[in-house]
Amino acid sequence: MSKFSFSSEQDEFRTNLRRYLADQVPTREVRRLMETETGWDRAFWRRLNDDLGVAAIHIPEQYGGHGFGFGELGIVMEELGRALVCVPFLSSAVLAANAILNCGTEAEKRLLLPPIASGESIATLASTEDGGSWEATATTLTATPSGGGFHLSGHKSFIVDGHSADLIVVLARAPGTSGDVGLSFFTVPGDAPGLTRRPLQSMDPTRKLARLEFNVVPATPLGPLTDSQGAAAAFAKTMTQASVCLANEMVGGADRLREDALAYAMMRMQFGRAIASFQSMKHKHADMLLEVELAKSAAYYAAAALDDGDDDVIAIAALAKATASDTYLQTAIHAIQIHGGIGFTWDNDTHLWFKRAKSSEVLFGDAAHHREIMIRNWAA
Amino acid sequence: MSDVTEASVRAEVSTWLAANWNPALGLVEWRNKLAESGWGVPHWPKQWYGRDLPVGLVPVVEEEFKRLGAVGVAKVGIRVLAAATILAHGNDMHKEKFLRRILTGEDAWCQLFSEPGSGSDAAGAVTRADLRGNQWIVNGQKVWTSGAQKAHWGLLLARTDWDKPKHAGLSYFIIDMHQPGVKVQPLKQMNGHATFNQVFMTDANVPPELMLGREGEGWAVTTTTLMHERRGADALRSWAMGSDQMGRAYEEERKEISVDLAPYKWYPQRAGRVDLLLPRARETGSIDDPVIRQELAKLLIMSKSAEWTARRARAAQAEGKPQGPEGSLGKLASSHVARLAARIHTQMTGANALLTGADGVMDGLIAEILVSVPATSIAGGTDEIQRNIIAERVLKMPRELAVDTNKPFRDVPRNIVS
Numbered sequence: 001m002s003k004f005s006f007s008s009e010q011d012e013f014r015t016n017l018r019r020y021l022a023d024q025v026p027t028r029e030v031r032r033l034m035e036t037e038t039g040w041d042r043a044f045w046r047r048l049n050d051d052l053g054v055a056a057i058h059i060p061e062q063y064g065g066h067g068f069g070f071g072e073l074g075i076v077m078e079e080l081g082r083a084l085v086c087v088p089f090l091s092s093a094v095l096a097a098n099a100i101l102n103c104g105t106e107a108e109k110r111l112l113l114p115p116i117a118s119g120e121s122i123a124t125l126a127s128t129e130d131g132g133s134w135e136a137t138a139t140t141l142t143a144t145p146s147g148g149g150f151h152l153s154g155h156k157s158f159i160v161d162g163h164s165a166d167l168i169v170v171l172a173r174a175p176g177t178s179g180d181v182g183l184s185f186f187t188v189p190g191d192a193p194g195l196t197r198r199p200l201q202s203m204d205p206t207r208k209l210a211r212l213e214f215n216v217v218p219a220t221p222l223g224p225l226t227d228s229q230g231a232a233a234a235f236a237k238t239m240t241q242a243s244v245c246l247a248n249e250m251v252g253g254a255d256r257l258r259e260d261a262l263a264y265a266m267m268r269m270q271f272g273r274a275i276a277s278f279q280s281m282k283h284k285h286a287d288m289l290l291e292v293e294l295a296k297s298a299a300y301y302a303a304a305a306l307d308d309g310d311d312d313v314i315a316i317a318a319l320a321k322a323t324a325s326d327t328y329l330q331t332a333i334h335a336i337q338i339h340g341g342i343g344f345t346w347d348n349d350t351h352l353w354f355k356r357a358k359s360s361e362v363l364f365g366d367a368a369h370h371r372e373i374m375i376r377n378w379a380a
Numbered sequence: 381m382s383d384v385t386e387a388s389v390r391a392e393v394s395t396w397l398a399a400n401w402n403p404a405l406g407l408v409e410w411r412n413k414l415a416e417s418g419w420g421v422p423h424w425p426k427q428w429y430g431r432d433l434p435v436g437l438v439p440v441v442e443e444e445f446k447r448l449g450a451v452g453v454a455k456v457g458i459r460v461l462a463a464a465t466i467l468a469h470g471n472d473m474h475k476e477k478f479l480r481r482i483l484t485g486e487d488a489w490c491q492l493f494s495e496p497g498s499g500s501d502a503a504g505a506v507t508r509a510d511l512r513g514n515q516w517i518v519n520g521q522k523v524w525t526s527g528a529q530k531a532h533w534g535l536l537l538a539r540t541d542w543d544k545p546k547h548a549g550l551s552y553f554i555i556d557m558h559q560p561g562v563k564v565q566p567l568k569q570m571n572g573h574a575t576f577n578q579v580f581m582t583d584a585n586v587p588p589e590l591m592l593g594r595e596g597e598g599w600a601v602t603t604t605t606l607m608h609e610r611r612g613a614d615a616l617r618s619w620a621m622g623s624d625q626m627g628r629a630y631e632e633e634r635k636e637i638s639v640d641l642a643p644y645k646w647y648p649q650r651a652g653r654v655d656l657l658l659p660r661a662r663e664t665g666s667i668d669d670p671v672i673r674q675e676l677a678k679l680l681i682m683s684k685s686a687e688w689t690a691r692r693a694r695a696a697q698a699e700g701k702p703q704g705p706e707g708s709l710g711k712l713a714s715s716h717v718a719r720l721a722a723r724i725h726t727q728m729t730g731a732n733a734l735l736t737g738a739d740g741v742m743d744g745l746i747a748e749i750l751v752s753v754p755a756t757s758i759a760g761g762t763d764e765i766q767r768n769i770i771a772e773r774v775l776k777m778p779r780e781l782a783v784d785t786n787k788p789f790r791d792v793p794r795n796i797v798s
Contacts, residue, residue, distance in 0.1 A: 004688065005695040262775060277778035282771030289770060290709045297688035297706070298681070323681050371677030372670075379658050379667065379676065 003304040004297075006071070014075050017052060021083040024048075027349050030206060033086040034352070037199055038164045039208035040086045048087060049119030055093040056117035059101070064114030070241065074248035074303035081252030084352055086206050088122045091161035094245045095238065096123030099169045103185050103223035103234035112167070112187065112222075124165040126156035126212055127235060134365045136171060136235040137179050141214060143172035143186055150221060152186060152214040160363075162210030163197040166190050169222060170214075171235055180232035186219035193217065204359030206352060240317045243364050244306055247299040247317075247324035250360050254295065254324070254331040257353050258288045261335040268340075281338065288334055295320075295327035315378035322370035328357040389437050393419055393444045401450040403627025407636070410629050411453050411484040420453035420483055424467065428475050429483060451629045454485030456640040457527050462489040462535055462554075464608040469592045469601045474554070478533070485636055490531035490557065491609075492522040492579060493602060497795035500765050502537065502606075503547050503599055504784070504794060507581065509538035516540075516553065516586040518561070521578060526643065528564045528577040531557045536586070537602050540595055542790040549789050550598035554590040561585065571751040575643040610760075649745065650752040650759075651714065652721025654683050657728075660746075666728045675727065679720045686713035705774045712766045715757035722753040 006014070024044070033039055049055050058073040059065025073094070080089055097116050100109060100123075115121035131138055141154030152172055162168065167187055174182040188195060196213040224230060262285055265276035275281050302320035305313045332354040336343040343350045361367070400413060414420030415429040422441050424430025433441070445452055459482045466474050481487040498504035507520025518538055528534070534555045541549035555562070561584030566574035593601040623630050661667040661676060686709075693707035726733045729746050736747040757763045771777040784792045 002695065004691040005699060005701075262777075266777070274778060277781070279768070279780065282775075282777050283764070283767040285775055285777060286712070286767035286770035289705055289775065290712055293689055293706050293709055294682070294685040294713065297692055298685040300692075301685075301688050319677075319681050319684065322677065323685055368674060371674050371681070374680070375673045375677045378680070379661070 003301045003308075006075075006300075010071065010075060013072065014079060017054075017076065017079045018082070020052060021079055021085055025083050025085050027084070027352070030084050030086055030352060034205035037208075039161070039206070040088050040164070045087050045119055045122075054089065055097075055119045057093070059093075059097055059113055059117045063109050064117040069307040070244060070303040071300075071307055073245055074299065077245045077249040078252035078299070081249030081356070082256040084206055084253065084256075084356060088124070088161045088165070090207075090242075090246065090249070091124035091165060092116055092122045094242055095125035095160065096165075096167070096169050098241045099125045099185060099234065099238045100222065102237045103231060105223060108222055116167075121166045122161065122164065123167040123169060124159055124161050125169045125171075125238065126159045126162060127171040128158045129155060130157050130211075132158065134239065134369070136183055136232045139171050139173050139183060141170065141172045142175045143184060143219065144175055146218075150186060150219045152188065152217045152219045155211065155213050157200070157209075157211040158363075159210050159212055161208055162212050163199040163208065164190075164210075168195075168212070170219065171231070172219075180229055183229075183231040183235070184225050185222040185231055185234070187222050188214075188217055188219045192219075202359065204355040206356055207359055207363075236314075239364060240314055241306060243321040243370070244299070244302040244317045246360055246364060247295075247320040248303060250324035250328040250357070251292065251296045251299045253353050253356055253360075254292045254328040257328075257331050257335040257350065257357075258285075258292050260350070261285075261288070261338040265338055275338075284334055284338065288331055291327045292331060295323045298323045312378060315374045318370040318373035318377070321364065322367040322374065325361040325367040325370070329361050332357040384433065384437065386437060386440050389422075389433065389440050390444060393422075393441050394448070397444060397448050397450050401448055403449075403451075403625065403629045405629050407451065407629050407632035408484045408486060410451060412480070414453055415480050415483045421463075428467065428479055449623055449625055451623075451633050453483040454636065456637060458489040458491045458531070458535070459485075459487065461491065461605050461608050462533065465535065465592065465601060465605045468604045469552075473589065474592065478554070487532045488527060488530045490525050490528045490534045490577075490579075491605065492525060492534045492536040492555070493605075494522060494524045496521055496523050500762055502602065503550065504792075505537050505539055505550060506794065507536070507538045508542075509536075509540050509551060509553065509586065511540075511588070514588065516588065516591070518553070518555065518581045518584040518586060521580050523567065523576070523578050525564075525577045525579050526575060527640075528557065528579050529566070530639075533557060534562075534579070535605060537598055539789065540598075543788045544596065545785050545787060546789045546792060547599045547785065548596055550602070551595050552592045552598035552601035553586045554592060555581075555584060555586050559584055570754070571646060571649075571748060573643070573646050575646070646748060646752050649749045650718065650755045652718035652753055652756075653725070653745075653749050654679065654717060654721050656746075657721060657724055660725070660728055664728050672724065672727055675720070675724045679717065679724055682713070682720060683717045686710065686717060689713070705770070708766075708770050708774050711761060712763055712770070715763050718753045718756040722750050725749055 033041060053066055054076050056065040057068050057076055058070060061067040097113060100112050104112065116123050127136065128134060129138065129140060141152060141156060143150045143152055152170060167189060170186045170188055172184060172186055194215040194217040198211050200209045200211055202209045265281050266274055268275045298320040302316045305316045310316060335350050336354060339348060339350055342348050396417060396419060411420065418426065418429060418431035419441060421429055422431040422433040423435045423438050426432050463479060463482045466478055493502050495505055495507060497506055507518065507522065509516045509518045534557050536553040536555045537550060538553060539549050540551040561582050563580040565578045567576045567578050568574045657676060657679065661672060666672040689706045690710050696704055725746055729741055732741050733746060733750065737744045740747040768780065772779050
């Protein structure tokens with residue numbers, strides 16, 4: 001993979017994955033799962049990993065993974081986003097796995113990553129709280145030493161698959177600390193005593209969010225506790241990686257919306273002709289293509305920049321997430337408009353992607369947030 | 381085809397240059413040598429100043445020229461399009477008469493396609509050519525003609541049959557610009573520059589042998605010229621090369637370039653001067669303004685992702701992959717970039733954006749950006765035409781309903797041009 005093209009192996013992987021998902025995950029399956037509380041299906045998640053090993057894709061081989069990079073991870077995200085597949089990929093394979101890779105000790109990685117890579121265990125990362133900040137510094141949940149271990153007290157919110165994950169990676173701080181000092185990661189099993197999990201009523205039913213209440217929950221430290229700012233750095237790195245992955249998911253969804261809207265315009269007849277023959281439609285579609293292709297270029301470039309370890313990867317990741325946020329939502333707005341009245345109905349599928357566009361726009365920070373990160377890191 | 385390789389070409393051209401290149405030669409004398417050797421345009425046919433080299437190997441030859449500092453054939457301006465068109469559609473007499481003097485730079489050319497009444501719709505030309513006796517007599521007006529004042533020859537699209545449908549009534553001529561029936565008038569643009577001209581033809585003469593292609597087939601020939609124009613659009617940026625070394629050939633080439641490029645000095649400004657935005661933001665302190673930071677970020681995102689999209693297109697081409705949509709989007713993206721850049725320049729400059737010339741910021745350069753950017757979304761195909769092209773050719777959406785192609789051109793409603 002270079003920043004501007006995929007290898008033939010990557011192209012082939014994408015083609016197989018796209019075909020598999022088109023075959024296995026029709027939109028009626030998305031609709032079925034979005035009505036459930038869990039939001040995903042353990043049997044399908046197992047099968048997807050047995051057949052294509054997606055959760056293992058970028059986890060190094062010594063931890064039970066396939067050892068590919070963010071280029072491949074980006075391909076998986078884009079295809080999952082295109083088909084709007086309801087699986088705990090973002091939570092487990094992206095957020096939790098990367099947090100563990102970024103902060104865990106060798107022994108912890110060997111212990112925690114193999115079940116995530118096989119898909120046998122679902123993990124998530126709990127960092128955000130009621131305030132909705134995506135920054136580590138906003139953390140208030142405390143980790144108090146107790147006996148030989150630690151107890152967590154406080155809350156987390158907006159946690160992707162937080163109510164259904166088997167393992168929760170929690171960002172906490174030592175009592176009396178503030179800012180980016182005193183932060184540490186811990187792991188907590190989903191069924192830990194003192195942990196109350198409540199699924200949130202979220203606008204995007206295809207990505208489930210939960211609020212977690214920690215009432216003196218016994219927790220295991222993840223990574224070194226002595227390094228005062230290490231956890232903040234590992235968290236920031238995890239969010240950079242997650243933003244790039246989400247940007248790739250978003251351009252997949254945007255491209256799908258664009259294609260579906262085009263197919264609809266080509267067959268919808270009004271005034272005795274396909275509406276696609278009207279110049280207002282043609283120009284809108286040309287603009288949509290431009291936006292989506294530009295956002296794709298940024299998402300692909302950012303994934304390659306992570307693999308290449310570029311110095312300005314924080315700015316590049318922010319760039320990719322910012323443009324994906326604007327583009328996905330704008331494409332969704334156009335797609336509904338092109339469908340007209342039918343596009344505003346529950347039975348038409350467009351709103352499913354529209355809601356995913358909206359939730360992805362906000363998740364990990366909106367476009368303005370990422371533009372500011374980009375300028376701060378790049379220009380001044 | 382003989383088996384030429386990169387190594388054999390490199391060896392051959394460097395040997396020839398070592399034996400023949402001499403900066404003390406006059407420019408025309410040297411370029412005549414290039415024409416005879418075939419190294420000036422190695423991808424051209426052997427019998428016409430080339431060596432039948434595959435286009436892919438031309439960069440190897442260029443590298444050797446650059447390495448040894450050797451001056452190449454004349455490349456600036458419409459003459460390149462004229463040569464490509466003559467090679468494709470001309471007969472031996474045309475090639476004999478024109479090609480060598482194109483390569484030496486002795487003849488300059490201009491392109492007489494656009495008219496006041498036909499901009500995006502070039503095939504709607506109403507300049508007429510009528511055969512009277514043994515001469516074509518040309519009457520009409522052309523516009524947006526760069527280099528017309530200095531051109532010896534013009535590539536002319538004119539209507540020779542008004543009873544045929546629009547495309548079928550056109551013919552393509554080479555017209556002598558130095559004749560009493562041809563008047564050239566500079567066209568002053570909204571930014572004060574006059575890069576282009578209007579050309580008025582009143583009973584101008586063209587001998588029948590200077591028609592390219594056959595009568596009524598002018599549109600096909602025009603398409604060739606336009607195709608080369610689009611392909612070469614990027615070359616414009618590499619024009620301002622020119623070595624600063626000493627020697628007669630170098631000096632003459634520098635003079636040629638400076639004269640040819642003078643009218644285009646404002647071209648970087650029409651693209652919005654993205655390169656100036658961050659330095660200006662720091663200089664003006666507006667880098668600390670949260671509103672400007674957001675706008676700057678939007679612009680950087682757009683221009684970076686447009687650049688990366690172009691790189692994706694080039695990578696796909698280099699790897700021989702089927703062409704994706706990314707290659708057709710650059711022109712439209714550059715309009716967005718230019719417009720947003722102009723807006724941010726205005727925001728950062730504040731009241732000083734009102735001033736121009738010596739009173740203006742950077743000797744009026746910022747003001748020149750603001751009044752030059754509107755050209756970007758028009759020149760070389762308007763944004764609207766670009767969107768049609770993307771919709772029809774890339775997305776395969778239905779073509780515009782044509783109301784003018786199936787009837788005699790004389791019955792097609794058209795502009796009244798005073």
